[in-house]
Amino acid sequence: MSSSDDEIPLSRKMNGSNGVRAPVSAKTIPKSVDAALDKANPSKDHVQPGISIRNGPMEDHDHHMPDVNGVEINGSTSKRKSRGSLAKPSYAEAESSDEDNQPLSKRQRTSAQKAGDIAESDSDDVPLVSKSHIRRPPRASPAQIGGLSDSDAPIEQKLVAEKEKIQKKAAKEAVAIRKEEKKAASTPAKRKAKVKDEDGKGPDAAKAQKKSAPKIAGSKKVNGVKKEDLSDDDVPLSKKSTSSKTSKKVKAEASTPVKKGSKGKEAKKEESADAEEDEEEEYRWWEDPAKGDGTKKWDTLQHQGVIFPPPYEPLPKNVKMLYDGKPISMHPDAEEVATFFGSMLNSTHNVENPTFQRNFFKDFQDILKKTGGAKDNSGEKVAIKDFAKCDFRPIYDYYAAQREAKKALPAAEKKKLKAEKDAVEAPYMYCTWDGRKQKVGNFRVEPPGLFRGRGEHPKTGTVKTRVMPEQITINIGKEAKVPPPPEGHKWKEVRHDQEGTWLAMWQENVNGNYKYVMLAANSDVKGQSDYKKFEKARELKKHIDRIRADYQKGLRAALTSDRQKATAVYLIDQFALRAGNEKGEDEADTVGCCSLKFEHVTLREPNTVIFDFLGKDSIRFYDEVKVDPQVFKNLKLFKKPPKEEGDEIFDRLTTSALNKHLSNYMTGLTAKVFRTYNASYTMATLLKDMKSTGTANEKVKDYNDANREVAILCNHKRTVAAGHAGQMEKLSERIKGVRYQQWRIKQMMLDIDPKLKKKKGAEYFELPQDLDEEWIHEHQAYLVDEQKSKITKKFEKDNEKLRAEGEREMKAKELEEKLEPARELEKKFKKENKTKKVEAEGKGPTIEKMEAKLTQLDQRLANMSLQAEDKENNKEVALGTSKINYIDPRLTVVFSKKFNVPIEKFFSKTLREKFDWAIKSVDEKWEF
Known part of the structure; x- marks a missing residue:
């Protein structure tokens, strides 16, 4: 659909800084212009987009960053x-x-x-x-890509290959889903026969069963597919029937537990009434198709x-x-x-x-x-x-x-x-x-x-x-x-x-x-809102191939409005840009894809685009990405003189027009659905092929690796947090402390049996090289101070409790007595440093006891090292943001159940309440 100049918003026609009429892109693009662009930039190599050279929103505020387009932009961390x-x-x-x-x-x-x-x-x-x-934001390192870092191929090539593989799989899946829908819609007789074969009741019984099942408001189909033709995994949970005898039985058992020794119908009735009074039956709204x-x-x-x-x-x-x-x-x-x-x-x-x-x-x-x-x-x-x-x-x-x-x-x-x-x-x-x-x-x-x-x-x-x-x-x-x-x-x-x-x-x-008082995040209403959001992204699976094929074709459209539309959808889909809205003069100058200005985009031959602008919540978005050659040419065309700073790049496109265009593919489809779809589909693909083994901590790391890969492939990265270096230093000190503890235990083993040095070898008992004498003295002082601090805090807390109960407080003299173990530890360290010998500690110390302690410390050291590796790899990725906002929580539940990892490892108490619907609604076989 073409756009006339009259259809262009006034703010797009006028330059807000001086009120002068801004240059507007020509209505159509002559073939001669395309030919000239092709000649100027002849690259026709296919480029799989969506991989940042640098990634993500700007969230760190500790260092000066030179301007890119001659304009320096503020960034801030904000509440969204x-x-x-x-x-x-x-x-x-x-x-x-x-x-x-x-x-x-x-x-x-x-x-x-x-x-x-x-x-x-x-x-x-x-x-x-x-x-x-x-x-x-710094560049992504191979170690931060998790499973993608094993081969010798350049990391960027591996990322491109991985993303292309996932998108090809998505296209095949979309075609298969539509084919199945078409087949199901055209063969009603086969469906009836299938029902008869499965339950042995025949078509009449199937009709009766269908009649007794709850009706789906507004449509006889679920996402365009007749309900009885979808597998459990394909049907949105809100559309599934809960009329089966099994589900009724389970629900009844859950709400009315049977008392031991109760007999007869009267006992059951009384018990049911008591249970109803004592506790309200859980409302599983995601199984109620009439709601929402x-x-x-x-x-x-x-x-x-x-x-x-x-x-x-x-x-x-x-x-x-x-x-x-x-x-x-x-x-x-x-x-x-x-x-x-x-x-x-x-x-x-x-x-x-x-x-x-x-x-x-x-x-x-x-x-x-x-x-x-x-x-x-x-x-x-x-x-x-x-x-x-x-x-x-x-x-x-x-x-x-x-x-x-x-x-x-x-x-x-x-x-x-x-x-x-x-x-x-x-x-x-x-x-x-x-x-x-x-x-x-x-x-x-x-x-x-x-x-x-x-x-x-x-x-x-x-x-x-x-x-x-x-x-x-x-x-x-x-x-x-x-x-x-x-x-x-x-x-x-x-x-x-x-x-x-x-x-x-x-x-x-x-x-x-306008400020609103709303229900809490863990309420049914908020849960339904989240559920609908992820179901909308799940429905996009059926249409993604057509959308991508159409915008690839539209990148060469003759009408400027169509070409801008295709280019914008490309950027939103591949680089997770938000659509953006126009701002008033009294609002912060935050932008999205449709409202990008001349100075927000820098082009570097042959096909690198640098985005630099204030995004949502005024967080600075800086990203260097490689794009399809045609997209690069289009952006070059949209920035063509006489356009200059302050002029719109997509001057014949608005967010509302873009979302209206997207709704032609799927009801309710808007630009923001792509972020949720891409993150969830990528995570689902990675989880499907995952083989996670080992301890719970190792499995959590596998999940985090997949989450990190989603963030990189979908451009949901951030910069390193200001406190990261300090946190890593503290963790490193803790790891060194455990290794020092191991060394002391080995010295105690020699104190018990000096012959062990010959049996196990002198190297086994040597002090690790990075634990020099200066560090040991500092660490010993830290351990003494730590013990004193713990004793003092406990003393003060006990005194506070005594005061509250109206009893006599302990005197300062008693604190001095309680601090004696810390002083003894200090003396022990001084003696060890002087004699270069560690005496065995504890009641009845034996070699077996010491070896058992070493085994425990080995496990503790492994867990801490795993934690440090995971923390370092995640320094550029906001895993919580991806997990909460973009990745369907049911996928996290699937991982938890599939690999037997407690859900508490992934969701805090608040998130478990928020995603209660996800935790209770799927098993390990569910698919996005």
Whole structure:
């Protein structure tokens, strides 16, 4: 479909920086232009794409990185969060996004860059990062590719071959699936005969069975295939029938366990009633085909609303902000805004940012004007005009002391405060959704503060005002009791929107975004959202070959819009680029494929493309990739003069147009489905051929190797984390410590039987070369200090417990007595260093006991070495992100069950709750 100039968005026609009409690509591409490009770059060799020379989003902020296109770009680590609407609120179901699935601890980190400390934060806003704290991701080494590192072929060639092999397999599988569907649809008689052969009941019985089975809402087919023709592995779990006698029996047994000695129907009825009262039967929603098909999300909904942050507590009279060295007083509302800035002085990358300072100071001055201004100690008004004269240090010191005091509270007091807090929050933590208790995710209204934003956000530092009940809309069932607002207030609106999965919403003042209170990640609704996402990716298997064939053909289309469309799909599929959306002037300049600008893409002959831009959440994306020669020529054409910096590359394409094009292949197909499909299909292919043996730790490493390969083949890599080197050094020290322990035990063996040196050889008892005398002395001092620290901490904890129970505390003298073993150890080490002899330790030491200890240490050393190797290999790969967001969790469950590895090795408690549906719904034979 062609695009006229009228169909091109205005923002694509006008250059946002100066309002001048931007150059737009010609509507059609003459054959002469193609011929000229072919002549200029004659390479026609097939290039299998999708392998980065350098890989991934920029997440490390420790080193300066030179600019690539003459433009330096910020990057930041951020909590992932989808942008809200800037217009009127939407009451439809909020779409589940990848970032919602990310663990909270990974979403946001605020750091004092100078101090190097990293602290988690619950704020929805994300800190900025200095331009000078960026570096390029390193190249992937052969060791980091796991199983691909064995042959002598160059690593890049092996990766290309592996990816090409997987894509060819995918194409064959897609053809086979469609062929099977076509065959099944055209032979209904054979299907009936098949049913009769399998169950011996004949077609009439089959009809009756089909009639009694739950109906699939909206369609008689599952992903285009009639249900009875699909194997268990091919049918989406939500479409499978649970009407079989076996499943009913299992379900009944699970919900009503039989008591020993119970007899007769009456006993069974009573027991069933008791079980129903004591424990609600587990709701296996993934086996309920009627759920989640329509737009109506619930029938009944009851909840308690939201919790508001506590009111502001004014500072003590002796704590004041200083202006030009003098303390000033102000209205509590203005003082509160001053505390926003003062309490975060340790976050230097925010408070030292000129934009952050400028926006804060403007809002601070506004609130001062509204509240009567500031006064000095004599009551005279003080004009706050110069930010440089403001000193917030007294405020920071006050809050820092408050934090330390809270940390120093006795354990009993902390426990009491937590219990009180939990008691207040308990009613808000759960809602009743269609009669079932569901956990609520974010029932706390965000407190006022300073907006941090992402990347170079123009509004960073702006005051986020306190959210009042009058701004909040409640969504609840018609028959349910509406939660009362705080006394003296009322809700903005009460709705009964059964199409929405939100419980409450409000509009924040900084960007006009809407914030929603949703169910927790482990709730049925969120689980269904995840399930649908992975089923959508699973359905893409049937169409991937046609899509790839079409965009390969479209790379030479005469219409520019078609060629841009094909090139964009190629980049999204092969390099995991996001589609991208256009941004407003007050938003950070983050982009995706469709919104790439001239300066974001650098071309290097013959077919290397360098991407360098701010991606999602303002994380810098830098990637060097080899592309198909025709794609290289197309990008060269799309950047052709008079285009320059600031001009769009895909100027005849929008994200909505691209997704509309993709939906022609498959209902609901959008650009982001490719990321999930490619990761899941690649992982499924690797797991199918895997033969994992050895210990549980070795099997986990096999899984991680496969996960790492997925990240590399699908371009989901990241840069090395700032703390990686330190972590590896600590692990190395621990390994050396175990080897030193082994050496000491061998010396004890010689103390018991000196003849062993001749039997086993002198080399067996030698000190490892890297454990020199200086290191040994340092390690011995560390072991003594460690023992002293453990004893002291236990002493303090015991005393705390005695205080809480009202008993007499132990005196300092008792601590000195308890520290005696540490002093004895110190003396022992000094004696060993002097005599060069280690005396045997323990009760009745024997050679057999010593050898048993060595065997234990050997196993411990093997585990630690495996851990170190795995950690080093994973330094450039965010395995958690791939595992949670892109790889179907059922594949992890398959690995766990197939190779008998506890699922706890892969999923934390939080993730086990989140992916409960995956853990309970498949066995080791399931296929993606």
